[in-house]
Amino acid sequence: MKLIDQAASLISPPPPDVLYSYGQYGDHIRALEQKGIKTMQGVPGEETLRNLRPHSLLVLDDQMSAVDEKWLVDVFAKKSHHMLFNVIFLTQDAFEKSLKTVRMNAQYLVLLKAPNSQLHVRVLGSHLFPRKRGFVEAYNDATEKPYSYLLIDLHPRTKDTLRLRANIFHGEMTTIYQL
Structure with a gap:
């Protein structure tokens, strides 16, 4: 939450938008929505990613079971660079074997x-x-x-x-x- 609240001063250039993609709805999602943060349940599709403004911040929270490794690698290694958005991937197991390429591109x-x-x-x-x-x-x-x-x-x-x-x-x- 602190990173999103302070994104304008911690991320350069400051993100014009934040899209918070979550797996399970909870109080933290409600709090983000009350602050005007865009949220969505599930993984964003190709059109949603294309519609992100340059330098926006995409947060993928608790999406390990919802995404396949190929999609995640594609977002980290290609799409974020070509479509000019930043990605934060929150996971309980950062050392999962399938995340090695993601870690290498972070x-x-x-x-x-x-x-x-x-x-x-x-x-x-x-x-x-x-x-x-x-x-x-x-x-x-x-x-x-x-x-x-x-x-x-x-x-x-x-x-x-x-x-x-x-x-x-x-x-x-x-x-x-x-x-």
Whole structure:
């Protein structure tokens, strides 16, 4: 929610629209709708994607069972670039085998605390930073508190010294992790 609320200052260029695609309706969807965010149940079709204004933000929440791997890879690797929209894919299992190509095409990864994924976190760190130590320690520090996160910034324009951050939202004290 914070990212959507602060999208104009955190995403460049600021998204003119947000389309929030969800699997299960809940209070968070109602809250988004009250803020004027466009929502839809299920996966957006080709026409919906084509109608997004340039630099819009597409959020796919809890859609793992609704999308097939080929569609998701196509959205991340091709459509978002050619149709000029940004994609956020929220999932309970970021390390699912079928998401490898999506992870490889993502410019930002946000990891939440997942005690059952420690080995996956370590492997991800060794893939992203093969000659550096301290990734797992940064992850553990960043996710120590409830609902905390580690932002992994893989954007090509980002300085290497800013690749790992936590607490990026307004009113929070940003932490930068150096490896």
